[in-house]
Amino acid sequence: MNQTLMQKLFFNRVALYLAVIVLAVYSAFPIYWMISSSLRPTQEILTNPTLLPRSLTFQYYYSLLAQTDYPRQFLNSLIVALTTVVLTMILSIMIAYGVTRTRIRGKQMIIAGMLYAYMFPPLLLAIPLFAMFNLVGLNDTLLSLVISHLTITMPLGVWFLWGFFKTMPFELEEAAMVDGCTRLGAFFRVVLPLSIPGLVTVAIFAFLLSWTDYTFALVMIGSDANKTVPLGLASMVGAFDLRWGDIMAGSTLIALPLFAAFTMLSRYFVQGLTAGAVKG
Amino acid sequence: MTRWLLPGFLTVGAIATLVLIVGPALYAVSLSFYDIPSLTSDPVWVGLNKYAVVLSSGEFWNAMWNGIVYAGLTIILQVVLGIGFALILNQKFVGRSLLRGLTFLPYLLPTVIAVLTFKWMVDGSFGIITILMHEWGLPAVNWFETEAASMFSVILISVWLWTPFVTTTFLAGLQTVPVQLYEAARVDGAGPIRQFFHITLPMLRPILTVIVLLRGVWMFNKLDVIWLTTGGGPLGATEHLPVLSYRKAFALFDIGSGAAIATLSFLVLMIAVTLYFRAFPMEEVK
Numbered sequence: 001m002n003q004t005l006m007q008k009l010f011f012n013r014v015a016l017y018l019a020v021i022v023l024a025v026y027s028a029f030p031i032y033w034m035i036s037s038s039l040r041p042t043q044e045i046l047t048n049p050t051l052l053p054r055s056l057t058f059q060y061y062y063s064l065l066a067q068t069d070y071p072r073q074f075l076n077s078l079i080v081a082l083t084t085v086v087l088t089m090i091l092s093i094m095i096a097y098g099v100t101r102t103r104i105r106g107k108q109m110i111i112a113g114m115l116y117a118y119m120f121p122p123l124l125l126a127i128p129l130f131a132m133f134n135l136v137g138l139n140d141t142l143l144s145l146v147i148s149h150l151t152i153t154m155p156l157g158v159w160f161l162w163g164f165f166k167t168m169p170f171e172l173e174e175a176a177m178v179d180g181c182t183r184l185g186a187f188f189r190v191v192l193p194l195s196i197p198g199l200v201t202v203a204i205f206a207f208l209l210s211w212t213d214y215t216f217a218l219v220m221i222g223s224d225a226n227k228t229v230p231l232g233l234a235s236m237v238g239a240f241d242l243r244w245g246d247i248m249a250g251s252t253l254i255a256l257p258l259f260a261a262f263t264m265l266s267r268y269f270v271q272g273l274t275a276g277a278v279k280g
Numbered sequence: 281m282t283r284w285l286l287p288g289f290l291t292v293g294a295i296a297t298l299v300l301i302v303g304p305a306l307y308a309v310s311l312s313f314y315d316i317p318s319l320t321s322d323p324v325w326v327g328l329n330k331y332a333v334v335l336s337s338g339e340f341w342n343a344m345w346n347g348i349v350y351a352g353l354t355i356i357l358q359v360v361l362g363i364g365f366a367l368i369l370n371q372k373f374v375g376r377s378l379l380r381g382l383t384f385l386p387y388l389l390p391t392v393i394a395v396l397t398f399k400w401m402v403d404g405s406f407g408i409i410t411i412l413m414h415e416w417g418l419p420a421v422n423w424f425e426t427e428a429a430s431m432f433s434v435i436l437i438s439v440w441l442w443t444p445f446v447t448t449t450f451l452a453g454l455q456t457v458p459v460q461l462y463e464a465a466r467v468d469g470a471g472p473i474r475q476f477f478h479i480t481l482p483m484l485r486p487i488l489t490v491i492v493l494l495r496g497v498w499m500f501n502k503l504d505v506i507w508l509t510t511g512g513g514p515l516g517a518t519e520h521l522p523v524l525s526y527r528k529a530f531a532l533f534d535i536g537s538g539a540a541i542a543t544l545s546f547l548v549l550m551i552a553v554t555l556y557f558r559a560f561p562m563e564e565v566k
Contacts (some may be wrong), residue, residue, distance in 0.1 A: 019368050020379060021469045030440070033408060035396045048408055091296050098289030108292060115296040119549055120305065121501040123525045124542040127535060128307035131316075151300045158293075159494065181286050212390035214504045219530065230392040234508060249395040258388040263318045266381060273445060274452045 013150070031255070038249035039250035045245055060249035069224050070250055073232040080142050080228060081210040084149040088206040089199065090151070092157025097191065100165040105169070111162070117155040125151050126232075128221040133220065140222045148216040153206040160205075160275055201272040204265060208258065229254045304547055312540035317533065329498075330540040339516060339524060340541065344548070347520035350435065350506070351499040357439045358495055359488070362446025369447065370454045380451075387444035394441050395508040398433070410526050427517035431508045434518055442498075446491055453487040454480065489560045493553070521545040 037045060038060055040053045064070045099107045111231070128150065133144045168191065174185040192199070217231040233250050236243075262269055312330055314323035334340050336566035369380050386394065399411045402423045410420065461479050470478065481488075487526045506512060512519030512527065519527075521541055529538025 004299055013301075016368070016373055020375075021375055023365060023368055024382055026381055026384060026440075027444075030394070030397050030401065031385055031389070033401060034393065037400065049406075049411070050410060055360075091292070094289040095293030095296065098286050098293055102286050102290060104290070110290070110293050110297050112303050116305075117301045118302075119497050119546070119553065121522060121525070121542050121545050121549070122503055122545050123522055123529070123538065124308050125304050126302075127529050127539050127542060128304040128311060130530075131311060132304070132307065147300070150296075152302065154296060154300060187285070208388065212388075212392075214390065214392050214508065218504075218507075219526075223386060230390045233396060234392050237399075244403070244406070247396055248400065251396055255389055256392055260387065262381070262384065262388055266384070269384070270448055270452060273448045 009272045034248050034255070035252050038252045040245070042245060055189075060243075062246040064249050064253075065085055065245050068236075068246070069227070069232060070229070070253075072225065073227050073229045074253070076142060076226060077211060077228040077230075079225050080149065081143050081207050083142075083146045084210040085144065085203050086208045087150055088153040088204060092161050092202060093192075095154075095158045096161035096165050097187065099162060101170070110158075114158050115153040115244060117151065118159070119133070120151075120214045120253070123153075123219075126216055128218050140220070140226055144220045144227060145213075145228070146210075147215060148220055149206075149210045149213060153209055156205060156209075157202045160202055160272070161195070161198055163275060164195055168194060197268065200265065201268045201275075204261065204268050205272050207261075211254075211258065308539045309543050312536055312543050314533040314536050323536075326536065330536045331544070334537055334540050339519070340521075341517055343519050343521045343524040346431075346516075346518060347522075347545075349431065349439075349499060350518070350520055351496060353435050354438045354442075354471075354499045355492060355495050357435070358443045358446050359492060362491075363437065363450055364442045365443065365447040366454055368452040369451055383447055384444045386441050387448075389441065391441065391504040392435055392508060397504065398437050398509075402433075411474075424499060424510055426513060427514065430514060430518050434506050434509050437509060438499065438502070441505070441527065442495065445495065449487060449491055450484065452486045457483045493556060496556075497553065500545070500552075521548075 036053055039056045039058070040049070040057070041055060041057045044054060050139075079174045095110060099110060129144070129148050129151070130139070133139045133141075133147075138147075172190050172194070173183070173186040176190045177183060181189060212230065213228070214230040214234065217228050221227055221231055223234075231249065233247060233254070236247055236250065295440075313325060313327060315326045315330075316323045365383055369376065369383065377450060401407050402421075404410060404420075413420065422429060424430050457480060461483070462475055465475050465479055501522060503526060506518050506520060506523055507526065510518045512523040522545070525538045525541035525545065527538075528534045
């Protein structure tokens with residue numbers, strides 16, 4: 001009896017570790033392959049590849065940075081993502097705070113608008129925005145991309161911060177105001193500092209959405225000079241005669257900032273997902 | 281100052297909502313009533329003509345069906361795999377926090393990278409999957425050439441990318457289930473499978489309801505995986521409503537039809553979501 005129980009426990013352990021290995025390979029192997037392909041010399045990529053590279057090279061990174069629009073596109077992505085984050089923060093803080101601290105009727109419309117925006121097909125926004133940008137001469141600019149990203153990031157930010165501010169007791173601000181703070185002062189000195197975890201989460205997801213977006217960039221951006229990295233990488237496949245080393249190097253460079261951010265801030269990612277501050 | 285702060289915030293909010301969300305959505309609907317051959321010429325009012333043409337076309341219903349297949353299969357696979365992964369990650373083993381991190385990584389990747397890496401891995405001559413399948417004596421697969429294979433490819437990439445969402449949210453839910461429930465069940469002689477179906481699933485039903493809703497809406501609306509992988513081909517086999525709408529508006533320069541398809545797909549989604557709320561009432565609406 002005791003021996004069969006031991007055997008059963010042993011087999012459970014083995015099965016668990018097998019499952020763990022399968023899960024690790026499934027999740028990480030494509031990412032490993034992307035990174036390692038970007039570091040292998042061409043002749044090694046084009047002959048039967050080994051699991052570990054036999055020699056390493058940075059040739060694709062050099063050619064990518066020196067001979068293509070990649071640096072420009074990387075900068076474009078950075079400008080668009082950071083601007084989107086800043087505007088998302090400003091707008092969603094104001095809206096979420098205003099909505100939680102007042103009792104007027106118009107606020108229902110704002111919240112309903114945010115909820116519907118969750119469900120809009122991207123093209124239901126991208127087509128009219130494209131037409132509008134054309135009318136006002138904003139077509140094919142980084143600003144047009146920032147504005148279109150705001151249509152997704154702002155509802156997420158409001159939705160998430162709304163839940164956050166709702167749980168924050170009003171008495172905290174009242175106490176500060178009794179002590180001589182103005183409402184604005186109480187907002188900056190009490191509400192915002194206490195909301196930092198929520199603000200970090202919103203900033204992370206706004207950045208992630210803008211940085212990884214392909215759909216809106218595809219519609220809004222036409223010229224090579226204004227492409228962001230996802231759009232630029234996708235058009236590389238057609239332009240080059242399939243230089244996989246360069247493409248994998250470009251992919252690695254755009255994924256690394258996200259992996260680094262995740263390593264340092266993983267709990268905010270989890271918090272954001274579980275609170276529904278995401279789209280994807 | 282103090283008196284105007286909140287009204288000021290709300291005014292900004294109302295304007296932003298109107299400009300960014302309500303305005304474009306209404307404009308999209310109005311565009312669907314016009315024929316707009318190019319953005320420089322004047323639009324011609326055609327009433328419901330675009331809708332009549334779209335609804336009587338075979339490609340619309342083909343795209344609708346493909347969208348339902350794509351969304352349906354990706355949701356089922358994401359939920360089943362996500363729950364399975366979460367159950368594994370909830371066990372105690374060496375390297376657990378590392379694996380929790382690793383399983384999340386696909387979710388961070390831009391779609392473009394996942395698609396390009398997949399295309400590289402199944403490259404006909406030098407792809408690692410092609411080489412391994414050849415070595416193991418498996419037949420070569422044309423991943424993007426037949427109807428079934430291309431649908432399989434886009435589903436595979438989508439499931440790989442977005443399962444971490446289910447894994448992470450379900451895992452967070454698992455950690456809130458009181459341990460005493462499992463202890464009591466064990467005392468009563470319930471095995472792991474019965475514990476899962478009689479404790480875990482019922483306890484996590486509210487979370488699961490939200491997960492399925494969110495993933496369903498997003499998978500139905502998602503353009504980029506299919507557009508980047510197959511472009512809707514071969515011969516429309518993977519073309520769903522977002523791809524059809526994009527192709528009409530920006531490849532065939534028929535903005536009116538593109539807007540009509542986007543509007544119709546939003547209506548379909550609204551109906552589906554309403555029915556979903558009927559069938560699975562939210563226990564706690566945030």
